[in-house]
Amino acid sequence: MDGDGKEIVIRLRGVVTRIGDRLIHDHLDLDVHRGEIMAVVGGSGSGKSVLLRSIVGLMRPNGGSIEVLGRDVLGLDEEGMRALQMRWGVLFQDGALFSSQSVAENVQVPLREYTSMSQELMNEIAAMKLSMVGLGEDAATKHPSELSGGMRKRASLARALVLDPEIVFLDEPTSGLDPIGAANFDQLVRDLQKSLNLTVFMVTHDLDTLRATADRIAVLVNGRLKVGTIESLRNDRDPWIQEYFSGPRGRAALA
Amino acid sequence: MGNDRDQIDSRPWFRIERAGSKLRLSMGGSWTVHHAAALDLELRSLEVGGASEAEIDGSRIDKLDSIGGWLLVRTKTGLTDDGVRIVAFSVPEIYAPLLATIESEHMVPPAIVEHPVTLTAFLERVGLATHTVQIQAVGILGYIGRITVKWFLTFRSPRRNFRLAATVHQIEEVGINALPIVGMLMFLIGIVLAYQGADQLKRWGAEILTVNALGVGVLRELGVLITAIIIAGRSGSAFTAQIGTMKVNEEIDAMRTMGLDVDDVLILPRVNGLVIALPFLVFYANVMALIGGAVMCYFDLGITVPVFVRQLREAITLDTFLVGMIKAPVFAYVIGMVGCYEGLNVERNAASVGRLTTRSVVESVFLVIVLDAGFSVIFSILGI
Numbered sequence: 001m002d003g004d005g006k007e008i009v010i011r012l013r014g015v016v017t018r019i020g021d022r023l024i025h026d027h028l029d030l031d032v033h034r035g036e037i038m039a040v041v042g043g044s045g046s047g048k049s050v051l052l053r054s055i056v057g058l059m060r061p062n063g064g065s066i067e068v069l070g071r072d073v074l075g076l077d078e079e080g081m082r083a084l085q086m087r088w089g090v091l092f093q094d095g096a097l098f099s100s101q102s103v104a105e106n107v108q109v110p111l112r113e114y115t116s117m118s119q120e121l122m123n124e125i126a127a128m129k130l131s132m133v134g135l136g137e138d139a140a141t142k143h144p145s146e147l148s149g150g151m152r153k154r155a156s157l158a159r160a161l162v163l164d165p166e167i168v169f170l171d172e173p174t175s176g177l178d179p180i181g182a183a184n185f186d187q188l189v190r191d192l193q194k195s196l197n198l199t200v201f202m203v204t205h206d207l208d209t210l211r212a213t214a215d216r217i218a219v220l221v222n223g224r225l226k227v228g229t230i231e232s233l234r235n236d237r238d239p240w241i242q243e244y245f246s247g248p249r250g251r252a253a254l255a
Numbered sequence: 256m257g258n259d260r261d262q263i264d265s266r267p268w269f270r271i272e273r274a275g276s277k278l279r280l281s282m283g284g285s286w287t288v289h290h291a292a293a294l295d296l297e298l299r300s301l302e303v304g305g306a307s308e309a310e311i312d313g314s315r316i317d318k319l320d321s322i323g324g325w326l327l328v329r330t331k332t333g334l335t336d337d338g339v340r341i342v343a344f345s346v347p348e349i350y351a352p353l354l355a356t357i358e359s360e361h362m363v364p365p366a367i368v369e370h371p372v373t374l375t376a377f378l379e380r381v382g383l384a385t386h387t388v389q390i391q392a393v394g395i396l397g398y399i400g401r402i403t404v405k406w407f408l409t410f411r412s413p414r415r416n417f418r419l420a421a422t423v424h425q426i427e428e429v430g431i432n433a434l435p436i437v438g439m440l441m442f443l444i445g446i447v448l449a450y451q452g453a454d455q456l457k458r459w460g461a462e463i464l465t466v467n468a469l470g471v472g473v474l475r476e477l478g479v480l481i482t483a484i485i486i487a488g489r490s491g492s493a494f495t496a497q498i499g500t501m502k503v504n505e506e507i508d509a510m511r512t513m514g515l516d517v518d519d520v521l522i523l524p525r526v527n528g529l530v531i532a533l534p535f536l537v538f539y540a541n542v543m544a545l546i547g548g549a550v551m552c553y554f555d556l557g558i559t560v561p562v563f564v565r566q567l568r569e570a571i572t573l574d575t576f577l578v579g580m581i582k583a584p585v586f587a588y589v590i591g592m593v594g595c596y597e598g599l600n601v602e603r604n605a606a607s608v609g610r611l612t613t614r615s616v617v618e619s620v621f622l623v624i625v626l627d628a629g630f631s632v633i634f635s636i637l638g639i
Contacts, residue, residue, distance in 0.1 A: 100606040111288075115289065120295075121295045124325060128321070128325050161321075163288055164321050
């Protein structure tokens, strides 16, 4: 809990990441509260995805501490990590669906791994989750290669949500989608966040997504994070942030 | 550790009360994914038992996730479908939105289509398989023809179509970089052959003929055959995996849209490079095998190097050497063509790269051995 009485589900303190001799993250601090949608923005190569990968334990930062749901990600043993992994879901940029399995089988992977349900119940749950993310029953039996990019993202979101995680991590959720598809996906994330009381941590470029979904925004510039709402960040003096929110695209999206 | 969510979970339960034509289901505890398997079985065996009205009271559920929610919704719709009227349905306030979402997103799971075993189905499978074979045959013929035409075209306009740098790179990759492994293996095979030959021939006092057996065996057959098999495993598979991965990444499509000819850029340098490199590699392999044999002859039979060389010159002729060497470019062509062809067949998924790489190696080793047998038949007819 912090001073406002809100529960903190992700807490970063002094995170330092170097790739080669380039300093990507220069002592980052960040708190994400339960039930909010936190969006991380930043230029290409600024280390947004690296940050996400560090939080979910795919990469090890050079220094600092990362706590998710009160547990120290960097110090957890294998079993502790497994217990934590059941409580979050990750949506990768291109979906990362397993290409040898059908969409329904993909969604059932965590169920098969962590529970002992009957195949019948798993089929029902896969169908329910797929329909929650707006996919019809014809999609369930298809293989990922037969789906469009937007459908793959939705299927991957269904897989990320199947165990009712407390946190979902979204890496560029709307990249590669057409504007209508992207707007639908934003709405979907918002709806699911409300009905399942999710905490969402997303990395994005998309200004429309920011405006439509994000409660707070963390801007990653020159290895440092600036956190605020769209309104407070628009008044920030940093040239990159100015350019981002007040450039032609920013003005159009936020108008 | 890490199971604090489970610790605050209480066991889920449900009770069935019957009063005349009324069925009353009351539920409580944690209806979550971890308990779903057991609840599922119990709920499935729920008997309506002639009830016409039902009341579902979930107000004592203290934890509900979407999977538990699904079980509730399924039970409810199941009862409705059996003609039971639901007179009351309640869950704690905080879970009402979740349940509403699940109910509105209710979808029938897709039925699994079972293929019946009938005569028609059998005929259909046979027909489909035949059709596939036909399509593949046409595809392979078209591919061989296309590459051959492209090969001749490079002579017409070598400046445009011949990729010198790529070809040289392939020669380095498949030829020079393969020297250590090929040399090592052939040296060992020379040792093994000499040892086996010496062991048998010693009994007849004909130890010296070991050199003949070794020379003829290596130069005519084993040198080229084993080198070709090593290269099929080493380079044929690499061709398939490289081209296949490029296909998965849409690099091949990118080349096409830029007006680059995939055959010129990717396939001809690989096939040409292999056809040029393999004969040299076979020559080197022959030498290494003979050295291995000579070493074994010296230690096992006491045949010194000058004696070995003299005996070898008597045993073999130029023909013996050429019979082996002439196979090398043919094998190289087959390995290169198969490797590239399977690479181009890769579909856009990870499993397909692995499957086709395996297929490429199996096919090229198979074809190399079949062709080797074919060469033997031809040479015996020609009396060489």
